[in-house]
Amino acid sequence: FLLLGGGELKSGGFRRDSILADAVEAIIGAIYLDSGMTTARERILDWYRQRLEDITTESLKDPKTRLQEYQQGRRSKLPDYEVVNTEGPDNERTFTVECRIPELDDAVVATGPNRRVAEQSAALSALKILGLAEDLS
Template sequence: MSSIDDILITCESRIGYKFRDQLLLRRCLTHSSAAETRLDSNERLEFLGDSVLGVVICEYLFQNFPDQREGQMTQMKSWLVSRQTCARVARLLNVEELILVGRGLQSIPDSILSAVVESLIAGVYFDGGMEAARQFIHTSFREELALCRPEDAENFKSQLQEITQRDVGKTPEYIVVEETGPDHARVFCIVARVGDTVFESGCGKTKKEAEQRAARNAVEALQRPTPARDAAE
């Protein structure tokens, strides 16, 4: 048995799904740095998997939160399909060491971990159909789905705290950087700081409002691709 065969068997065991098409599974795990051409990598599968994940998550939210408005469900969906969430799922599935990458990559960034999860979703969809993909997502994302609470849909401070405690083991701090206006119409500007990282400030008529806006800026910044991550893709 070749090392590639070992990797594929191990992957099937860890994700709980056996592929009929082993070449498809191999492509799911192949980063562009290890492929002959980009078309031989998992990039196209990642593109499809992102959409399949979105449909299944929207369906889940629609069925399980019948009293929530569209805006709240959009916030919950954004959290569940984010790069950070998919990367955490990859670590929970323990597939990091199974990804086929070029020799130049010394570590696996979140962008690659996230891409592999989305590629596996597409692979299961092609190999076993929509119901198999739905079951794979529900099982793989079960911890994230369990943590998705409607009351936190627009609570960016709660979202930021969950992200930072999980990813770096630190709690955000909120620092007032500016106060302007007369006493009856004060405007507060606050930044969120996590360790040595300070995010874009948020302003509001109350400190609570400013903190929420600062937290939102931080959450959005953490969900955006960084140049370093893009270079690794």
């Protein structure tokens, strides 16, 4: 449970990963201050052990990088990303991006709160269509 102020609720703060990350960081800091480094380390490993064990070199690459490397390996044209629409007020803008690669007849369309997120989402969708995203969510 995380209690947010009215301003954060109105501005969409509950949708920001950074808010949750800050809260987790604060909890870890509190454990450290209360019980010391050894206990804090034990808690962190308890929470994240499985995720840490599942990390592979390939899984560390973001979808755009993986799609680009796939295209390069096939000696194919690199992905082309184009912002086709932006809408909403500045603090809640939504970007719509098309990703085009020769292997797909149609552009892959994705949206996000900024260009980078929209492009990553489009690349992930393209990888899924190509059957190359088994280890990505």
